Amino acid sequence: MDAVIEGGFTDRVLGAQSVFRATMDALARPGTVQSIASDAAPPAPLTQELGALALTLCDQDTLVWLDPVLASSEAVTGWLAFHCGAPLTADPSQAQFALVTEARHLPKLDVLGQGTDEYPDRSTTVVLAAAAGTQRVTLKGPGIKNRLDTELPLPGGDFLAQWADNRERFPRGIDILIVRDGALVALPRTTRISEA
Amino acid sequence: MNVAAYNFAYLDEQTKRMIRRAILKAIAVPGYQVPFASREMPMPYGWGTGGVQITASIIGPEDVLKVIDQGADDTTNAVSIRAFFAKVANVAVTTHTAEASIIQTRHRIPERTLTEGQVLVYQVPIPEPLRYLEPRETETRKMHALEEYGLMHVKLYEDIAKHGRIATTYAYPVKVEGRYVMDPSPTPKFDNPKMHMSEALQLFGAGREKRIYAVPPYTEVVSLDFEDHPFEIQHFEEPCALCGATGVYLDEVILDDHGGHMFVCSDTDNCEDRREHGHRGTLAGHALEAAE
Ligand SMILES: [Zn+2]
Helix, strand or coil: CHHHHCCCCCCHHHHHHHHHHHHHHHHHCCCCCEECCCCCCCCCCCCHHHHHHHHHHCCCCCCEEECHHHHCCHHHHHHHHHHCCCCECCCHHHCCEEEECCHHHCCCHHHCCECCCCCCCCECEEEEECCCCCEEEEEECCCCCCCEEEEECCCCCCHHHHHHHHHHCCCCCCEEEEEECCEEEEECCCCEEEEC | CCCCCCECCECCHHHHHHHHHHHHHHHHCCCCCEECCCCCCCCCHHHCHHHHHHHHHHCCCCCEEEEEECCECCCHHHHHHHHHHHHHCCCEECCCHHHCCEEEEECCCCCCCCCCCCEEEEECCCCCCCCCCCCCHHHHHHHHHCCCCHHHHHHHHHHHHHHCCCCCCECCCEEECCCEEECCCCCEHHHHHHHCCCCCEEEEEECCCCEEEEECCCCCEEECCECCECCCCCCCCCCCCCCCCCCCCEEEEECCCCCCEEEEECCHHHHHHHHHCCCCCCCCCCCHHHHC
16 A cells, blocks of 8 residues: 555655656657656556656546556556546547557557547647667657757657658647656657658 | 635646646647636736646746736736746746746737747737637637638738738737647737747647647748738837837837827837947937836
């Protein structure tokens, strides 16, 4: 029970404010690395960064999809229930947020909530814990002056092709927050990614 | 206003989360109006409760806040909002554009070019640019979804037919990143070019109408126009009477009962800064009190 009650932000209000502000800056400047360092201490396999974002953005008004690793952990579901109170869904297309511990558990982007043409905001925001390793890419789009050549811990496989399709669906589509080592990089649906 | 028992930045955490989620979606879909459940604030709607709710949801202890009303830091509205946040969020406040990390504004964009890391929060009375053409929300939402902006062009063209030019001077509609037509709030069209490719993040809050929208930094913002009637900003015949500035937005100030008047900077911080740096207009010798 202690593991459930412990591990929220020590300062609930300012902890959430600082993580939110970093997330806002990250989405406003796609590809830039923003610190989301916090004292959130969720139980494994929920990472510190995933936990911090859940504390900041999820509550009783948001449906959350958990990847199989998280969904099968009672410690994790108990912690999220206590600290966020967010209802869970097994249907990724219904989720406002999808918490993903590894790229291989990331659903195909087109099965996540895309929003509608009239309400493109009714879409899923993915929070993905990235593994080690990066890929050289060039980003373009709103929030980026001309172009940004950078290295990002993107999922492998056909992710870039899926992302191109996601970009094509604009204004519908998903947004991704990629987290690792106390930091966050965001890719809003407007960002164009090409291999450098 | 009674703020005896309040949370940091006044709003409760659940409300902040809801507004924060809306802000993130607004940034991801530039120019699209995200609905949100606007809360009652300890000030009337006309006082920019939409902007206040955005500021309350993003502000942190490290921020430095500037609040302007029609370009001025010293109006009742601006002073009250600044005092409100100084009290409920204990943040530093400033009148200097360059020192502010968050600038909440009603009806102007500062003359000084905003820089990376700054956030401009607009108080918006009517967020829907198509509202005067189509009062039904279900219809305007469909028009945005289908990019059906013909009516808006018809309205601007009727201006040209009637006045020989586009007569709209405030809340002049823009297209964001080639997709959404957006109301820049009742800023003078003079300020429209400042929105284009701005380094600052621009957030718009409409409290009564319950909408939040955004323009990320480095985003295309183009004022609607026609090939034979291109968009033009207002031009002023004379410089600011106090600081001599040209190429800035001026307000007419009546000096006496005999038709005496002068044109002065709408952006009071910019004007004061220029005078401190030795710039003088033709009436600079006259104390400002003469105009008040
Ligand atoms: Zn002046």
